Amino acid sequence: MSSGYKTDALIAEDIEAYLQAHQNKTMLRFITCGSVDDGKSTLIGRLLFDSKMIFEDQLAALESDSKRVGTQGQEIDFALLVDGLAAEREQGITIDVAYRFFATESRKFIVADCPGHEQYTRNMVTGASTADCAVILIDARKGVLTQTRRHSFLCHQLGIRQIVLAVNKMDLVEYAQETFDAIVSDYRAFAGEIGIEDFTAIPISGLRGDNITAPSDAMDWYDGPVLIDHLETLPVPSETEAEKPFRMAVQWVNRPNLDFRGFAGQIASGRIRPGDAIRVLPSGKTSTVKAISTFDGELDEAQACQSVTLTLEHEIDCSRGDVIAAADDPPQVADQFEATLVWLADDDLTVGRGYWLKLGTQTVTATVQQPKYEVDVNTMEHLAAKTLSLNEIGVAEVHADRPLVFEPYADNRTLGGFILVDKLTDRTVAAGMLHFSLRRSQNVHWQATDIGREHHAGMKNQTPRVLWFTGLSGSGKSTIANEVEKKLALMNRHTFLLDGDNVRHGLNRDLGFTEADRIENIRRIGEVAKLMTDAGLIVLTAFISPFRADRQLVRDMLEPHEFIEIFVDTPLEVAEERDVKGLYKKARAGELKNFTGIDSPYEAPEDPEIRVNTVEMTPEDAADFIIKQVLPLK
Incomplete structure (x- = not known):
């Protein structure tokens, strides 16, 4: 005779069945966005409440907080479920992006509550970057506003093609159909201008729950879907991206032992099976898939959004940053x-x-x-x-x-x-x-040549280098660089000196001294210096080059250890006292704009290979010190 209670085994089976069903649900990521106080946080709070995703202690705290912040009557302020920052609760606005999870019988959801203020647009972009759908809210009392336009444009630019126009707070306009129709008409006209071809408009009340999870009795004139039903039927990336050509960015090379070498990553689009031909880019090498491995074992097929490890039939060069793609349809x-x-x-x-x-x-x-x-x-x-x-x-x-x-x-x-x-x-x-x-x-393609940089350097019996002198105007860069080149010439080294003033007479004569022009000046010099090292030369450059990022840009152009940064460390007052060219005087008088050290910054090297102090050293001593540091040059 049954006692009416389930055994532990039956309970375990029920739990396993529930977890299995939950695991197999599709996942939709969506954002709520729009102007300030359109009710985004309230809507999400209502979705969490109606989907039974709030624990009893959370509900009790929510009711208490609602009374404390002054919600009218005994209604619950659902926005407090999402607005977690103290500053948000104090101001009644959303500042940061808040992510929340909830689920229904047929689907799992991750929703991002994005801030409405223009100053937090970057936060909104962060939330939208991974979203499959955008729920754009409009206050029925206010209609289409500037932030509605901004967020709609950003959503479209960020590739979100599934748009829901939720006209909120319909309870505050007496659930008037003409108000809803007018807003939808205005939005449709704007949406067409920015390329939004289709959207679904739903009249709702986040606070009252109208058309959120169940049809509203107050809006019997509306016969479209309620919000949650519509979100449950939208296609998700795993369904849409699987029909596109195969692409997978390699995140890491999986090499647990000498007998296994696989390439791990998440499939961005398409499907893959063992035996499929693939191409590795940018190298263009081809092979075929030997096996598809996962934590749970090997697969006969994998598709978009799955994380897998691919093993190939051939040993080809492939590493992080490469992309494995369909051989006959590569990116x-x-x-x-x-x-x-x-x-x-x-x-x-x-x-x-x-x-x-x-x-x-x-x-x-x-x-x-x-x-x-x-x-x-x-x-x-x-x-x-x-x-x-x-x-x-x-x-x-x-x-x-x-x-x-x-x-x-x-x-x-x-x-x-x-x-x-x-x-x-x-x-x-x-x-x-x-x-x-x-x-x-x-x-424009790179033309391979038979005589390369190693041959050029070997003919000159030296190792190419770029000796990059940087420092304030008047620090002594050009003087010291000139002394170094003379000493290297006596050692039969093949050199070339690029001086800041000389280069501006020809190659860079079209550039001024704005920050953008200074950056382009250094970029061009870096390219020239690189060509000269390809020719096997030791290149000396004497430029203020005030910005660390630009000096790093040149360093990145060259082979490892070829760039030697030499900081000619001279205090501003000493450099200004020298003022050989009278430039500081003009800058102080306002006759020379964007002058480094006066009205334009100089970012001193933090860890230069060589530092020389021209207050303590003569140019000749500095040159001897530098050559001792850079030798042997072979």
């Missing part, structure tokens, strides 16, 4: 692109400066050219721009120092989206979306 490889940039840093874009560009598992040095235009998100007008400031959006050319494997962002977010990172501060300064490669990057 593109180029080093110059047009891209949309969303500037995320407090400091403006510095045109021509080297930034780290990170695209998937690839990392290169890249420079941004002067923007072609900045986008006014209110009018969609293209505005002239010399740089980009915080939260501004523009289109510009991006030049990488070596080829990148990529696809247009519209086709593949993994291989088309990138970030720019400041080399000195290690802060992310921009998010970017690649449009296409520039034609010249496809048509």
Whole structure:
């Protein structure tokens, strides 16, 4: 006779069945965005509440907090479930991106609550970068606002094609259909201008729960889907990306022992099976897939969004940063692109400066050219721009120092989206979306030659070097560099001296002394110095080169140990006292703008290979000291 209680074994089976069913659910990532106080946090709180994702102690705390912050009547303030920062609760706004998880019977969700203020646009971009869908809220009392336009434009630029227009707070406009219809009409007109071809409009009340998880009795004129039902039916990346050509960025080479060598990563798009032909880019080497391994064993097939390790039939060169792709339909490889940039840093874009560009598992040095235009998100007008400031959006050319494997962002977010990172501060300064490669990057190829740099250096019986003298104007760079070259000439070394003033008479005569021009000045000198080291020469350069990032850019151009930074360390007051050319006097009088040390900064080397103090040393002594440090030069 049954007691009515389940045995431990049956309970365990129920738990296992529940976990298995939960594990097999698809996952949808979506964001809520829009203007300030449109009700984004309240909507998410309502979704968490209605999906039974709140524990009893959380509910008790929520009711207590709602009373404390002054919610009208006895209603629960669902926004408090999401607005976790003290500053957010005090101001009644969202500042940071808040991620929350909830699930229904058929699907799992991760939702990002994005801030509405313009000053937090960079936070919104962070949340949208991984989203599959955007729920754009509009306050029914206010209609389409500036931030509605900004966030819609950003969502479209970031590749989100599934848009839900949630017209919120319908309870505050008496659930009027004409109000809803007018807002949808206004939004449709704007959406067409920015390329949003389709969206789903739903009238809701986050506070009252209308059309969130169940149809609203107060809006019987609306016969469309409720919000949660619509979110449950949207396609997810694993379904849409699986039908595209195969791409997988290699995250690491899995080599647990000498008998196994696999390439691990997450499949960005497509499907793969053992026996499929693949191509490794950028090298172009080909092979076939031998096996697909996972933690749970080998697979007969893998598809987009799965993390796997591929073993190949042939031993070919493949490492982190490479991309494994379908052999007959590979992505593109180029080093110059047009891209949309969303500037995320407090400091403006510095045109021509080297930034780290990170695209998937690839990392290169890249420079941004002067923007072609900045986008006014209110009018969609293209505005002239010399740089980009915080939260501004523009289109510009991006030049990488070596080829990148990529696809247009519209086709593949993994291989088309990138970030720019400041080399000195290690802060992310921009998010970017690649449009296409520039034609010249496809048509200009490197011509191999039979006589290389090793042969040139061997003929001269020396090791190529770049002796990079940096310091303030008047520090003695040119004088000391000249003494070093004379001493090297007596030692029968093959040298060439590039002096700052001399170069500006020819190669760089078109450049001024703005920060952007100084950066381009050093970039050109770096390229010339690199060519000279290829010829086997010892190159001496005497330039103020005030910015660390630009000196690092030149160092990165050269072979390891070829760049020797020599800091001619002279105090400003000493350099100004010398003032051989009268430049400091002009700068102090305001006759010479952007002069280093006066109204333009000088960033002293933090760890130079050689440091000389011209207060304590004569130029001849400094030259002897430098040669002793750099010898033997073979």
